[in-house]
Amino acid sequence: MNSLLGSLRTAVVATLVLAAVTGGLYPVLVWAIAQGVFPQQANGSLIRDADGVVRGSRLIGQGFTSERYFHPRPSAAGANGYDASSSGGSNLGPTSQKLRDLIQERVAAYRAENGMPETNSVPADAVTASASGLDPHISLANARIQAARVARVRGLTPSQVETLMAAHTESAGFGFLGQPGVNVLTLNLALDQGAR
Amino acid sequence: MTPSAWMEFALFLGLLTVLTKPVGLYLGQVLDPRGRTWLDPVLKPLERLTYRVLGVRPDQEQDWKQYTLALLLFSLVGCLFTYILLRCQAWLPLNPQALGALSEHLAFNTAVSFTTNTNWQSYGGEGTLSYWSQMVALVLHNFASAATGIAIAGALVRSVARSAAKTLGNFWVDLIRCTYFLLLPFSVVFAVFLVSQGMIQNFQPYTKAKLMEPIPIQVPVVNEQGEAVLDAAGKAVTRPGTVDEQVIVQGPMASQVAIKMLGTNGGGYANANAAHPFENPNPLSNFVQMLSIFALGSGLTYYLGRETGNQAHGWSVWGTMMILFVAGVLACAWAEARGNPIHQALGVAAEGNWEGKEVRFGIFSSALFATITTAASCGAVNSMHDSFTALGGLVPLFNIQLGEVVIGGVGAGLYGILVFVVLAVFIAGLMVGRTPEYLGKKIQAYEVKMAMLVVLVTTLSILGFTAWAAISPWGLAGLNNAGPHGLTEILYAFSSATGNNGSAFAGLSANTPAYNLTLAVAMLAGRFLMIVPIMALAGSLVQKKSSPPSAGTFPVSGGTFVLLLLGTVLLVGALNFLPVLALGPVVEHFLNLQGQLF
Incomplete structure (x- = not known):
């Protein structure tokens, strides 16, 4: 005892x-x-504008819908997507009817936005939700397709947009770890700054 | 697999192999109370002071009963401590978001989850826990449960290495030395590296960012009483609104994530765990996190060989683990790269299964992470396993069900595989008709009984709870997916809880009283009903005299032993779980090929 x-x-x-x-x-x-x-x-890689207002974090994706901007991946974070206080994925499985319907909708919307013919397949990352719902990146293939639209709407030449795109591409670690991606938030910020 | 995927895999295996010996040697110094480390000048005084405060005499060893009692009491007190802190969250400091207390069942589930090194997340991370809760209530267990696991592995190895002895070491000394000399210094360096890659470490309130493009949304209209207004059809009336700010999580994340990986805990700071861009900012941080999950467990196999004077045995155990690991990675990566034929028929490019994965990691790093985190009992995730293809999701699930003996949790992996070694040696003994021996120790009825108890408890807990949940309204209420995938969600939850893994098919809404309680019981069974028989096994082995090897001794190294051990692990796993796997992921795979939806 x-x-x-x-x-x-x-x-x-x-x-x-x-x-x-x-x-x-x-x-x-x-x-x-x-x-x-x-x-x-340590403080969140925050991005501030000229007035010192926080506009986001370099690491955290934001939602964009207007034609003038590159669009991020679909997001399942929070009720409206890209809710950075409620990270998470859709958790829908491979035989989910709901996921299939969502993807069908997204494929049609992506093709319409970017003037893609029915025969061309859509980049997979463009129509699937990420794990965190806050993925800041899109794949290079996805960005290239959107670049044509952004250039047209903004009256820029394709090469101007491609140059910016390259500047905001984060490469794979040592060239082979993981995968390269285009940072949508910093790219869109750069597009707006160039426009001013 | 792409060339870069092969390169990443080769680099991972290469670095892991190189790390195994130095980590193993260092573990030997840490687990020897008189061992010397290069940190002695700084930490030795702290260690001595701690023993004085605890009233522990470091040279006084314990037999298996005293050792186990100390371990159980420590776990019990720690569990209560965390439960109280979580229930009192609203009144404690460092809570800038003014988050309320956790409910009784959620606090209980979370306290058990961290005490047992499971880190199952019924809680939502950033939306539920204050900085104080994360940093004190949870991180304590990230260290303590990991150190406890290593301590048990150390005690079991000593029981084999010593001849005709009584004691196994001193639990308090093992606990303190593993924490101070191993986990703390490694974590400090690792955490600073993670911050350099973009991980946060601060005590500010969450940051509000002004969105570049406000998002138009539909807001439900509420009346003066705060109730939703319904139209004639009974649907909620909405009005257009906009979201114009984003609330960005802050807090002491890096310190928690470093030990979460090294200690194979796996409980995320954020809900999305290592998929959250703060919690895993880039491919390099991802790679180092994966390596850190395996580092200590891999080193423990070297420690086993060194302490028992049979290094070939240590490497043979490691080799067996690696065969299972490589097979798992290749299968998972193949299935995920193949993608989903249903989605490809809709016009999605055949680039693999991207649902629930992050662009910066890609398909291969996600599959590799999923295999590592379930081979070890870590449970951190950088992609959502629930959205994996049927066969891609089968790999992590089966990894857990094999008992997480592929490297495994820190300490837990080693004592888990040693149970299978005992069984393998026993089977070999039956085949050749000699008394089985393990490194000079006779394996008799008592040892085999204890080993079988471990296997039976895990199986019973996984299958029993899954069957119960699958036929109960409370079990079905939480499902996010229908059809066979729903069964897999339940099966995964109880496998993960019993295996003390903590990863999930996260669509399952497990934050309900019934799930929180049943999962907590599964976690307790999977941890302590495994530890007690293993300590009893150690207590029995340590008393036996080591006999020198003879011509008839079955060698516990080399190809025959590896095959036998491999066969034992796979046979036990397959016999127990193939039927239920056939009803879940296997049937889902074939339905997926046919285009069947639920």
Whole structure:
């Protein structure tokens, strides 16, 4: 009995000590280093406009629907998509009727927006929701198709848009880890800044 | 698989192989109370002080009962501690979003989930938990449950390495040394690296960003009492509105994510876990996170070989794991790259299955991550397993059901595979008609009984709870998908809980009293009903005298042993789970080929 009570006391003290070290000391140490060395990243890689107003994060996607902009992937985050306080995917499975209907709608809308013939297949990332619902990127194929539309609406030459696109393409890690993608938010910001 | 996918896979396997020995050697220093590490000048005084506060004499060893009792009491107290913090969330500091307390069943589920190293997420991360809850209530267990797992693995290895002894080490010493000398320093370096890649680490309230293009939406109209106004047809009346700001999550994320990976915990800071752009900003952070899931578990196989004086045995166990791992990755990547014929018929390019995956990772890094996170009992996800193809989703599910013995959770993977080693040696003994021996220790009825108990408990918990949920209204109420995929959602949930994995077919709405409670019981069974027989096994093995190998001893290294171990793991897994897998993902695969929808 004594050993049981003794162990219980040790367990309580150990919990408190470890909570102080791993839940107090440790995160604060990481915080201090992070804020000292990488303040931009540690605070969310935020993008501010000329007035200092936060317009988003370089890492977090935003919804765009107007023809003047590149469009991001469909999003299942929150009720209206791209809700950065409610990340998540659709979690619809491969035999889901609902997912099939959504994809059918999106394929038709994408073709209509970009003047694609029925025979051309649509880039897969353009009609599927991402895992986080906040994917900041679209694939290069998807961006190339949209570039023609954006150039036409904005009265730019295709090569002007392609140059911007290349500048906002984030390459695969060391050229082979993961996959390259075009950052939709920073690209659209650059398009607007160029227009001014 | 594309050339770049092959390169990524080769680099992963290469780096893992290179890391195994140094990590294993370091583990040897950490798990030896008199071991020296290069961190001694900084941490030794802290270690001594901690023992003094705890009232622990580091040179006093415990037998298996004392060791297990200390471990169980510590887990119980930690679980209660977290439960109380979560229930009191509203009154605690560092809660800039003014989030309320968790409900009884959600707090219970979450406390159990973190105590058992499962990190099942019934809670929603950014929308449910304050900075205090994440940083103190959860991170404590990210460290402690990982250290506990390594401690048990250490005790079990000692039981084999020692001859005719009584004690297995001191739980408190193993716990403190694993936390201070192993997990903390690795986590600090790793967390700072993650911040450099874009992960957040701050204590600010969530940031409001002014959207570049406001989103038009339909808002439900409410009357003065705050009730929704209905039209004549009974539908809610809506008016046009706009969303013009985006609320961006902030908080102490990097410190939590580093240990979440190293300790194979897997509980996400955000709901989307490692798919969230903050929680996994780019392909490099993704690659290092994957490597960190396997790092300690892989090193433990080297530690096993070194401590038992049979390095070939350590590598043979590692090799067996790698065969299962490579097969899993290739199968999953193949299925995901093949994509969904139903969607391709609608005009979607045949680029693989993109639903629930992020562009920066692509198909292969998502399939690789899914296989790693379920081979180990991590459970972090960088893509949504629920949206995988039927066969692509089968791989992570079967990985969990095999007992997460492919590297496995830190410590848990090693003691899990050693159960199968005992069974394999026993089967070999039956075949040749000799008393089975494992590294000089006779394997007798008691040891085999304990090993079988572990296998039976996991099977019973997974299949029993799945069957119950599948025929109950509470079980079916949470489904996000119909047809065989619905069954797979339930099966995955109880496999993940019992296996202490924590990943999910996340469409399942598991934050209900019935699911929270049944899943918590499954997590407790999967953790502690496994640990107690394993400690009993260690207690029995340590007392046996080591006999030197003779001509008739079955060698526990080399090709024959690897094949036998492989066969044992697969046979047990297949016999237990093939029938239910046939009703879930297998039948869904064939229906998918026929274009059948639900």
